[in-house]
Amino acid sequence: MRKVTDGSTSLKRRRFLQGAVTTGAAAAAGCLGGGGGGGDRVPMDVTEWPPEDLESNLNLWNWYDSWAEYAIDAFGEEFDVDVSNSGYSSADQWYSQLQAGNDEIDNIAATTNWVERSIENDFLHEIPVDVMPAWDNITDRIKEASSYQQDGSVYGVPESLVLYPLTYNDEYFDSAPDSWGVLWDEEHEGDLCMWDNATVSCQIAALYTGQDPIQPDDYDEIEEVLIQQKPLLQTYWGDYQQGMSLFVNEDVVAGPLTMGRTYTARFQEDAPVHYTAPQEGAMYTSDLFVIPKGAPNPIASLQFTNWASETENAAQLFETMGYQPAVDISDELSEEDAEFTNWPDEWDLVFSETLSDEVRSRYDEIWTAVKAA
Amino acid sequence: MAESPRSDDERVSPSGDGETVAGTDREVATDGGTASGVDGRVSDLTTFLRERPRLRTLSIAGPPYGILLFFFAIPLLAMLVVSFQADRIGGAWTLRNYTGFLTSETYLTVVWRTFLISVQVTAIVAGVGYGLAYSIVRFSRRTTLLLLLVILPFWTSYIIRMYAWINILQSDGVLDSTLNLAGLPALSLLYTDTAVLIGFTYVWLPLAVLPFYASLTNLDGDLIEASKDLGAGPIRTFLSVTLPMTINGVITGIVLVFIPTFGSFITPRLLGGTNNIMIGMVIENQFKSAFNWPFGAAIGIVISVVVVVLLVLATRLGGGLFGAGGETS
Numbered sequence: 001m002r003k004v005t006d007g008s009t010s011l012k013r014r015r016f017l018q019g020a021v022t023t024g025a026a027a028a029a030g031c032l033g034g035g036g037g038g039g040d041r042v043p044m045d046v047t048e049w050p051p052e053d054l055e056s057n058l059n060l061w062n063w064y065d066s067w068a069e070y071a072i073d074a075f076g077e078e079f080d081v082d083v084s085n086s087g088y089s090s091a092d093q094w095y096s097q098l099q100a101g102n103d104e105i106d107n108i109a110a111t112t113n114w115v116e117r118s119i120e121n122d123f124l125h126e127i128p129v130d131v132m133p134a135w136d137n138i139t140d141r142i143k144e145a146s147s148y149q150q151d152g153s154v155y156g157v158p159e160s161l162v163l164y165p166l167t168y169n170d171e172y173f174d175s176a177p178d179s180w181g182v183l184w185d186e187e188h189e190g191d192l193c194m195w196d197n198a199t200v201s202c203q204i205a206a207l208y209t210g211q212d213p214i215q216p217d218d219y220d221e222i223e224e225v226l227i228q229q230k231p232l233l234q235t236y237w238g239d240y241q242q243g244m245s246l247f248v249n250e251d252v253v254a255g256p257l258t259m260g261r262t263y264t265a266r267f268q269e270d271a272p273v274h275y276t277a278p279q280e281g282a283m284y285t286s287d288l289f290v291i292p293k294g295a296p297n298p299i300a301s302l303q304f305t306n307w308a309s310e311t312e313n314a315a316q317l318f319e320t321m322g323y324q325p326a327v328d329i330s331d332e333l334s335e336e337d338a339e340f341t342n343w344p345d346e347w348d349l350v351f352s353e354t355l356s357d358e359v360r361s362r363y364d365e366i367w368t369a370v371k372a373a
Numbered sequence: 374m375a376e377s378p379r380s381d382d383e384r385v386s387p388s389g390d391g392e393t394v395a396g397t398d399r400e401v402a403t404d405g406g407t408a409s410g411v412d413g414r415v416s417d418l419t420t421f422l423r424e425r426p427r428l429r430t431l432s433i434a435g436p437p438y439g440i441l442l443f444f445f446a447i448p449l450l451a452m453l454v455v456s457f458q459a460d461r462i463g464g465a466w467t468l469r470n471y472t473g474f475l476t477s478e479t480y481l482t483v484v485w486r487t488f489l490i491s492v493q494v495t496a497i498v499a500g501v502g503y504g505l506a507y508s509i510v511r512f513s514r515r516t517t518l519l520l521l522l523v524i525l526p527f528w529t530s531y532i533i534r535m536y537a538w539i540n541i542l543q544s545d546g547v548l549d550s551t552l553n554l555a556g557l558p559a560l561s562l563l564y565t566d567t568a569v570l571i572g573f574t575y576v577w578l579p580l581a582v583l584p585f586y587a588s589l590t591n592l593d594g595d596l597i598e599a600s601k602d603l604g605a606g607p608i609r610t611f612l613s614v615t616l617p618m619t620i621n622g623v624i625t626g627i628v629l630v631f632i633p634t635f636g637s638f639i640t641p642r643l644l645g646g647t648n649n650i651m652i653g654m655v656i657e658n659q660f661k662s663a664f665n666w667p668f669g670a671a672i673g674i675v676i677s678v679v680v681v682v683l684l685v686l687a688t689r690l691g692g693g694l695f696g697a698g699g700e701t702s
């Protein structure tokens with residue numbers, strides 16, 4: 001279990017070292033914040049809805065770029081707020097800003113494990129979800145998952161569900177493959193790919209070998225099957241666009257890809273792809289809206305979080321990016337989209353809980369060994 | 374060549390004819406009293422510093438050394454400290470990160486593979502770059518245009534350049550289509566070792582060409598003619614005159630290519646297949662997904678030491694073989 005506090009002395013030393021290690025990168029990025037900022041109010045000061053006296057600016061860090069473009073216009077016009085967005089590709093980009101002392105970012109779309117890290121380090125504002133009308137829109141399935149609620153406090157509002165399915169070429173396969181074993185099938189040698197991500201790939205191997213992907217009991221078996229699989233693969237993709245292109249160009253016929261990228265490949269690139277959760281199960285996680293401490297416009301950020309969770313606006317996340325919002329949008333979708341976004345009850349979906357240090361470390365060692373083999 | 378000491382208040386005259394004037398009082402007098410007052414204070418400050426040589430040295434050398442101290446030395450020191458901590462920043466002191474790395478066959482295999490790729494890339498870039506720089510200096514009149522073309526890729530994002538190569542090298546991409554049009558078989562180079570070498574060569578070529586060009590520009594062409602007059606052939610002239618006289622530029626180019634290649638992780642990830650792991654990717658993983666910063670810091674320290682040692686050895690070897698210091702500029 002991760003230790004949350006080590007005492008004030010060690011905490012200061014850790015902060016100093018973290019700061020020193022990240023100073024170079026932070027300075028190069030021109031983001032040496034001074035901490036503080038954010039005015040006098042915090043989100044928990046809002047006890048009635050709607051909040052009054054919104055700030056006139058809002059700085060988003062949301063990696064759903066296309067949806068953010070919609071939000072910039074729609075939210076900006078509705079609330080007379082000047083909205084900007086910094087799209088990012090890797091969570092450490094905004095996390096290092098929080099470590100250096102945030103005085104710029106108002107609202108982040110953050111993946112669960114990074115939210116947990118941020119809560120541990122006291123980087124996030126608590127959010128008064130009880131007064132937010134749109135909180136009721138969040139589906140129970142995702143509301144109860146994740147650990148963004150700690151000790152009775154809520155530090156995030158779910159934005160989306162992110163499924164890590166098996167994506168496949170639906171012209172090559174007559175029906176959806178029912179097992180992760182398709183990625184070990186010599187019949188498809190050279191037409192398969194895996195994700196260059198230690199956790200995702202090791203968890204797929206864990207599912208394939210019938211183990212618990214959160215706490216596996218046979219690491220050697222995971223490493224062994226991943227090494228066995230290697231000659232069958234065309235490549236390990238390391239970038240979402242690259243992964244999608246493999247399917248769009250029909251370089252591969254099966255492999256892991258996110259649901260959103262599969263949607264984009266299918267409906268925007270006209271690629272013959274679909275996705276499924278094999279019988280062994282599939283992992284999913286969530287992205288959440290969080291308001292970091294030091295946010296210069298925390299009340300506008302809170303209003304935005306509520307606005308984004310309204311059904312009409314949440315539906316745009318699917319329409320623009322193909323990701324499943326944390327809000328039930330079934331009434332907003334076309335028949336085709338509703339079919340695509342439907343996750344059958346028989347699918348065995350496993351929430352991607354934050355891994356223990358030991359499991360994460362072992363997965364990383366395994367993945368390095370597999371790639372070096 | 375050592376420069377002769379020059380007094381601080383000497384100024385090159387505006388006419389640029391080499392005449393010097395003492396101070397600038399006469400010039401600022403026409404600008405009004407305020408400017409003259411400012412100049413007077415500058416003059417006082419100059420005098421003050423001149424009488425205190427240590428303070429003057431500090432005022433000149435302090436800012437750059439300060440930047441080096443705060444943005445390089447202290448972060449490096451912090452990284453060194455972190456590398457001796459267990460699991461997380463603030464963890465217990467340990468040597469485990471170093472012993473774990475140095476005794477792991479997996480990690481040493483990755484280092485060796487990284488070394489081989491870096492050597493290959495450096496050799497290719499040095500060969501192509503030297504030839505390019507030589508032809509620009511010796512055979513071209515449009516030097517500026519050609520140099521502009523060499524550095525042009527730097528104006529585009531690294532990632533975008535890699536995606537351009539994906540489009541060129543992928544199956545049925547630009548390269549394969551061109552070969553098909555010529556009646557040749559497709560190569561499908563993407564996700565191969567060759568693709569990684571091509572990507573690296575393209576990215577680092579400008580870094581090598583510029584120092585090569587600078588050193589070749591300073592090469593006295595008469596020495597080459599003299600060598601030929603004495604009966605040396607082209608190869609012997611190159612090995613005994615051209616290369617030794619430009620070895621400093623060559624070493625600079627090699628250093629500029631070898632170091633970033635050793636730490637690269639984007640190019641092999643985007644262009645390479647399943648066997649193109651490099652140590653930079655392992656370090657990146659420690660910070661971005663494994664969250665084992667101390668282990669990542671330890672690998673970074675070890676790799677830094679290895680690279681510095683390799684470069685020192687290579688520099689001495691190169692200097693010994695060819696007689697470093699051919700250039701005097």
